[in-house]
Amino acid sequence: MGEEEGLHQTQLLDTMFVRGLKRKCFDGEEDIEGTLAGFKAIPSYNLQRQSLLDMSLVKLQLCHMLVEPNLCRSVLIANTVRQIQEEMTQDGTWQMINTQSAGQTSLDRLVSTDILCRSSKEQAEGKLVPVYSTFTKDCEGTQSQDNSEIMSTVTSPQAPRNLQSNMWEMENPQENRGNFQKSLDQIFETLENKSPNTVEDLFSEVDNSYYDLDTVLTGMMSNTKMGHCDVLETFPSQTTANSNSNCKSDLNELDHIVEILVES
């Protein structure tokens, strides 16, 4: 039932979303097959939460080419982002992000988020011990050290608004991990230039067009006429009437996404 094609799709998404995974170091384990079963050390709750946050932000940024975004979906994703931010603020881990060096890209953190699916009750039962990981490549070495740092740096949590802008600033990876990464960065950068203070700012321009990577993927696979895909294929001829649509200014980057999908 489409096993080949399913595997093909799996490889695509693995490449795009789980690319950074193999570079991760968990207790020295490097034999990662790309499935949760392959991990001997389960990513920490914080890491998964961060991954969910990044995934949510990606979902909000990717724009539909022509059609207005689904407002219900956008609201639900934004609420999820807020929840994560609030929890991270209470944890003090929001502070942690600010103190870490740049060089981490959002894709690195897109690990499996299986743990997040468990209810808080299951977590409390000791299925995992939250670890305040430091989000650097040298997680092993500096962990014990940083634990004490965490305790001392937990002051009164900053208002979510400031933290949000700090997070935007942080997203300036120094490496390029392929064309998809580049386009993500551009989207984050353009948002930074607009200096959004909160995730709510995304709604102030809710009428702008959005791209939906999911729709793109689906469209590529089903090989059908789709408003979204058709437009992606005819990029150069699109005219943009709305000068505020920063998403549209990244049309070239989406060309690269299409190339990645088609080449594979």
Added chain:
Amino acid sequence: QTKTGVLKISHDIFLWSDIISTVEFNHTGELLATGDKGGRVVIFQREPESKNEPYNQGEYNVYSTFQSHEPEFDYLKSLEIEEKINKIKWLPQQNAAHSLLSTNDKTIKLWKVTERDKRPEGYNLKDEEGKLKDLSTVTSLQVPVLKPMDLMVEVTPRRIFANGHTYHVNSISVNSDCETYMSADDLRINLWHLAITDRSFNIVDIKPANMEDLTEVITASEFHPHHCNLFVYSSSKGSLRLCDMRASALCDKHSKLFEEPEDPSNRSFFSEIISSVSDVKFSHSGRYMLTRDYLTVKVWDLNMETKPIETYQVHDYLRSKLCSLYENDCIFDKFECAWNGSDSVIMTGAYNNFFRMFDRNTKRDVTLEASRESSKPRAILKPRRVCVGGKRRKDDISVDSLDFTKKILHTAWHPTENIIAIAATNNLYIFQDKVNSEMH
């Protein structure tokens, strides 16, 4: 071999525009309308049962097809308005013609469906093709007579209700007074008179003064089947609001708020998303409401606001997969739900072309599949089972093998008989289901 976060993609190739986006029986069940992503409406009519052909008991055949909506371009916003038909609602029949409302994201249209099976013949001045006769050939006067002709179904647009919505219309509902109807988008609900197209009355507005404060949207709405002043609307936070139009002009204050308190032990980052109500339907009796959220269907008693009186698990095995379903956006799928004619059985769709039925009296439930492989004409549907580890029976499907691209979002139940219409992507299945014998 499936990996975490990635789910099977269907092997089928079909036209995007053929995907069915709504299904609705009319009030007698004689007609069944479907709308698709290409903006077309197809109406099926049930053949009258005849003794001569006992196997032809009430089959549905195509009655009429027409293009309801076309794609539009909003030049001001540089955005395309999809022609996809979001909802169809039939008006109660008041004369020989049938009428229905169809809507896309922005515009609602009233269509009149009429039959023509006779035509006049024997005009004095025109010939059979309609050309003017040479008057010198006319020697006597005749009275034109009506002669039978092949049945022709004509559909004409009678009203176009445009420019009423800034956001995407998700529901329409005809009032029991048969004069008004309402349309709901993400943030507002409007009341229209069926005869007046240039204005509507805004009855609910939940748009915050500052869009940055937006945290909740309207997901569905419906008029009460008997009380023309009552309607309900559901939200993305899982609440239902029953409003009384007699209480005030702007129904921002609800008469009743139906909300189940969250179970703190079950809380996760996805709790709110899975609590979002995707569909709400009054029972035929008007006493209950049926809601669908991502994992359950719930029956609410209008007299009890604190919690539903019944909760049924549709596919609880997905609870541990919410992250993957969030990643591939399946968690945002909007499933509909339906009552049977006597309000004793409820039905809703799921993934892998499965749909579920719950008998409220016996508390038994069944999972059935709508697919060409398993449904030959006049075959009896075999109950399906999803196994979640542990013992696995012969025809069980494991959770990891479910095809999440095959989703049954739209289902409808005949108003009085046990006939159901199931939209499986681009295919329509009509089952005459012997409900009682299928339950296990």
